[in-house]
Amino acid sequence: MDIYEKLTILAEAAKYDASCSSSGNGRTADEGYIGASTPAGCCHSFSADGRCISLLKVLMSNACVYDCKYCLSRRSNDFPRATFTPRELADLTIEFYRRNYIEGLFLSSAVVGTPDWTTEHMIEVLRILREEYGFAGYIHAKAIPGADPVLTHRLGLLADRLSVNIELPSEQSLVSLAPDKTKHNILEPMGLIKTGILENREDITKYRHAPKFVPAGQSTQMIVGASPETDYHILHLTESLYKKFGLKRVYYSAYVPLQEDALLPSIDTRPPLLREHRLYQADWLLRFYGFEASEIIDPKRPMLHPEVDPKCSWAVSHLDDFPVEVNTADYEMLLRVPGIGVKGAKRILAARRYQKLDFDILKRLGVVLKRAKWFITCSGKTLQRIPDTPEMMIWSILSPNRMGGFTDYGMEQLSLFETVLTGEDVRECLTGEF
Amino acid sequence: MSYGGILIFAYDGSYEGFLSTVFDAFLMKTLPADIVIFDDAEPSLMKMHYIETNFEHAKRVRLGIEKKLSTKTLCMVEKAFLFDGEGKENAIMHFLWKAFKEGPSTGGKIGSEEVNRVFKMSTAVSYEAERFRQFTRFSDSNGALVAVIHPKHFVLPLIRPYFCNRIKNENFLIYDAEHGVALIHSPEKTAIVPIESLELPESTDDGFYSRLWKNYYRHIAIGERYNPRCRMTHMPKRFWQYLPEVQEELEPGYVPKLSFGTAKEIANSIRASLPEANY
Ligand code: SF4
Numbered sequence: 001m002d003i004y005e006k007l008t009i010l011a012e013a014a015k016y017d018a019s020c021s022s023s024g025n026g027r028t029a030d031e032g033y034i035g036a037s038t039p040a041g042c043c044h045s046f047s048a049d050g051r052c053i054s055l056l057k058v059l060m061s062n063a064c065v066y067d068c069k070y071c072l073s074r075r076s077n078d079f080p081r082a083t084f085t086p087r088e089l090a091d092l093t094i095e096f097y098r099r100n101y102i103e104g105l106f107l108s109s110a111v112v113g114t115p116d117w118t119t120e121h122m123i124e125v126l127r128i129l130r131e132e133y134g135f136a137g138y139i140h141a142k143a144i145p146g147a148d149p150v151l152t153h154r155l156g157l158l159a160d161r162l163s164v165n166i167e168l169p170s171e172q173s174l175v176s177l178a179p180d181k182t183k184h185n186i187l188e189p190m191g192l193i194k195t196g197i198l199e200n201r202e203d204i205t206k207y208r209h210a211p212k213f214v215p216a217g218q219s220t221q222m223i224v225g226a227s228p229e230t231d232y233h234i235l236h237l238t239e240s241l242y243k244k245f246g247l248k249r250v251y252y253s254a255y256v257p258l259q260e261d262a263l264l265p266s267i268d269t270r271p272p273l274l275r276e277h278r279l280y281q282a283d284w285l286l287r288f289y290g291f292e293a294s295e296i297i298d299p300k301r302p303m304l305h306p307e308v309d310p311k312c313s314w315a316v317s318h319l320d321d322f323p324v325e326v327n328t329a330d331y332e333m334l335l336r337v338p339g340i341g342v343k344g345a346k347r348i349l350a351a352r353r354y355q356k357l358d359f360d361i362l363k364r365l366g367v368v369l370k371r372a373k374w375f376i377t378c379s380g381k382t383l384q385r386i387p388d389t390p391e392m393m394i395w396s397i398l399s400p401n402r403m404g405g406f407t408d409y410g411m412e413q414l415s416l417f418e419t420v421l422t423g424e425d426v427r428e429c430l431t432g433e434f
Numbered sequence: 435m436s437y438g439g440i441l442i443f444a445y446d447g448s449y450e451g452f453l454s455t456v457f458d459a460f461l462m463k464t465l466p467a468d469i470v471i472f473d474d475a476e477p478s479l480m481k482m483h484y485i486e487t488n489f490e491h492a493k494r495v496r497l498g499i500e501k502k503l504s505t506k507t508l509c510m511v512e513k514a515f516l517f518d519g520e521g522k523e524n525a526i527m528h529f530l531w532k533a534f535k536e537g538p539s540t541g542g543k544i545g546s547e548e549v550n551r552v553f554k555m556s557t558a559v560s561y562e563a564e565r566f567r568q569f570t571r572f573s574d575s576n577g578a579l580v581a582v583i584h585p586k587h588f589v590l591p592l593i594r595p596y597f598c599n600r601i602k603n604e605n606f607l608i609y610d611a612e613h614g615v616a617l618i619h620s621p622e623k624t625a626i627v628p629i630e631s632l633e634l635p636e637s638t639d640d641g642f643y644s645r646l647w648k649n650y651y652r653h654i655a656i657g658e659r660y661n662p663r664c665r666m667t668h669m670p671k672r673f674w675q676y677l678p679e680v681q682e683e684l685e686p687g688y689v690p691k692l693s694f695g696t697a698k699e700i701a702n703s704i705r706a707s708l709p710e711a712n713y
Contacts, residue, residue, distance in 0.1 A: 005708045007646055011653040012693060012704060028599060032621065036599040043668070044568050045679055047655040048692060050664030057654060072697050079701045080708070095643045098579060098601055099572045137600070256658050258697040267696060271658050351545040361545040 003092065006082040013062040013073050014108055017221065018251040022054040022103035022138040024216030025160045033134025034098065037160065041138070042103050055106040055140060056096055060084050060122055064110030066180040068167070069261050070226045073110045077259070083112065086124040093129060097137050104138030104160075105129070111180075115146035119155060126158035138216070145185040149192050153213070156196055161216040161248070164190045166241070169234050173227035176263050193218045194245045217248035224279060225255035225272040226264060232302035235282055239293040242286065252279045278304040285310055288342055289335045308394055312338040315375060316390040323377045323386060326357050339371030359383055440467065445485045445523075447471040449515055452523060453492035455485045456530055465531055469523035503533050507541035513556035516588045518613070525551045563592035569673040570597075570608060573637035573644065579606035580634060583676065590617045590626050598624050609634075644678040651679035657694020 023041030043052035061083035062073040072079065084092075093105045107125060112118050122141060129135040141159040143152045156162050164186055168174050171183045193214055200213035220241060224234065238250045254271040257264065282304060285291035289311070296310050305313045315322065315338050324337055326348055334345040347365045351357060358378045362369065373383040374393065387393045443458070443466040445451040455469060467480060499508045514526055529552040533540035544553045562585050570593070572579035579601070590610055594617055597608065602621060609616045609632050616629045637644075674680045682688060693700050 004646060004649060007650055008653055008704060008708060011650050012700065015654050015656055029602070032603050034601060034603050036596075038596075042568055045651065045677065046665045046669045047651060048662065048665060048690060049655045049657075049659035050661035050668070051655075051659075052668070053651070053654065056650070072700065077697050077701070079697060080704055092646070096647060098604060099574070099643060099647070100570050100581075100597075100601075101647050254659075256656060256694075258700075260696075271656075273659065347544065350542050354539065354543045355545050357545065364545060364547075364550050 029136035035136035230302035457491035657692035
């Protein structure tokens with residue numbers, strides 16, 4: 001089988017992975033070698049579904065011995081199978097890289113034979129890239145649950161980022177949908193990587209040239225909508241993953257049904273994109289806005305509001321804390337204003353040191369007032385009178401374009417090729433300015 | 435200090451030339467009514483002051499900005515100067531005039547109009563540079579990499595470190611056809627040089643890797659999530675000309691080719707698209 005065919009099959013099998021980020025670490029190649037990565041990362045393309053393509057995201061092999069019910073590559077599917085040789089994949093990475101198609105490689109794999117064999121094969125790809133080709137581009141590798149910790153460690157010395165997919169948000173779902181996997185063999189490598197990173201940090205302060213272990217940190221991903229867990233459950237799980245394992249990112253992947261199974265949502269279920277989007281917004285609140293999961297969601301209403309983003313939702317149920325005076329409010333409070341993001345809040349802080357801010361100046365600073373105007377004052381002046389009740393508030397905010405084109409939650413079905421998320425929504429999600 | 439509005443300054447269009455202009459303005463304590471480039475200077479009733487580029491003056495201005503204002507301010511001014519549009523010299527001159535009067539914090543007063551204009555220009559240039567870090571594509575011609583770009587602003591100096599870092603072991607050329615300059619790099623040497631025109635050599639790898647890339651691009655999208663509007667926000671159409679992966683979508687009558695559906699449907703469509711039948 002030639003490389004064109006392998007790439008077709010193994011890209012197809014890798015596409016459900018949400019992450020494609022190349023951020024978190026800086027490296028430069030030695031003289032005469034190729035590659036560099038920058039902490040900010042870089043998206044080189046966007047696929048037809050609007051997702052960033054930063055890395056060559058492929059499986060090393062899709063010949064899986066496991067049988068996870070939700071997965072395209074499961075053993076019992078009648079599906080074309082392919083496996084890259086390490087050399088093929090390393091060469092392909094370099095050739096794409098030098099043409100400026102990608103920032104590096106995101107290497108994942110089905111379990112071929114055993115977790116150990118799979119990991120060894122992956123290590124060989126990374127070894128060729130790093131040691132033979134001196135490649136300093138970005139590499140994200142999947143740690144395979146059940147592999148020998150020594151192998152996982154070796155993988156982590158070659159990669160920038162490692163991730164172990166938590167797959168499903170609860171142990172029960174794992175048992176029923178991914179029968180070959182267990183909570184234990186997912187959390188074990190996660191713990192190992194966490195400890196590895198902490199020890200490595202100490203080593204580096206002691207010996208300057210200690211090899212770096214997973215310098216861009218670890219991440220994980222879970223499928224949303226294949227199993228019955230609520231957003232309440234998912235957000236608390238996310239919070240504890242950040243706290244317990246020091247993860248850099250938790251990714252959510254809206255479940256795309258691939259097969260009929262009594263344990264799975266029916267085959268014509270549409271991927272819950274809006275839900276995924278709201279979860280990402282909530283995740284931003286946890287990571288950058290100083291929110292706790294318990295502020296964003298409560299067990300009595302365990303799903304995020306479909307029509308209002310989680311920050312707005314929080315704000316309308318805390319109307320007593322508003323309006324906020326932009327000339328005096330502290331950074332934390334500015335961040336809690338719907339429509340003001342990290343960038344906006346920082347610009348406000350910088351600019352107000354020199355002059356009193358009014359609404360025109362805010363506009364000049366690039367602060368979008370569409371949302372924010374309901375929640376702020378400039379030297380006591382308002383642009384919009386705050387409605388008295390949360391319900392009226394939501395109505396006023398939403399009325400110009402209710403629904404925003406979203407299609408899940410039982411709204412009218414648009415055709416398959418209709419836009420589901422607006423560019424604005426996705427930009428918000430990527431930049432966190434909401 | 436004499437009042438602006440009587441003099442027009444003319445310089446050669448180079449960065450050093452512009453800094454020399456700044457030097458003269460401060461020396462003469464005169465804010466010029468306008469700043470133009472020799473070549474495009476139209477006959478005018480106002481008095482013209484011709485400025486010869488003086489590297490010593492330029493250096494002093496650069497140091498002055500860095501020391502008396504801040505490195506950040508210098509950086510913003512340098513980026514703003516790469517802006518390709520009417521009135522950039524005036525905007526920067528007015529900003530510097532204000533900044534030297536009001537001190538090092540001026541660069542941060544982005545709420546004020548003079549500062550905001552320069553800030554906006556520098557942000558626009560940064561935006562454009564970032565797009566060309568993302569969307570420049572090379573093709574391989576006998577082992578050398580070549581790319582042509584048409585940026586709105588003069589971004590080569592800004593994207594230079596990015597490319598010279600990541601592919602420092604390669605010979606490459608990025609031709610800015612809009613501004614008639616090229617970034618030329620070999621492992622030994624890098625330079626930005628003016629070039630009148632350029633015949634692009636044919637790619638010699640027979641488009642093998644660009645075909646692989648196009649195929650990859652097609653199969654990495656999830657059909658059920660098709661979202662052209664979102665893609666367009668991140669990858670505006672004016673960049674598509676550089677991207678092999680979307681070329682066929684530019685052809686009239688293009689119908690999206692996406693794989694979606696059940697595992698079985700995906701398997702069948704893959705089998706149908708691949709020549710071998712024996713998987
Ligand atoms: S282990 Fe499970 S999820 Fe991973 S490729 Fe195999 S079947 Fe799919």
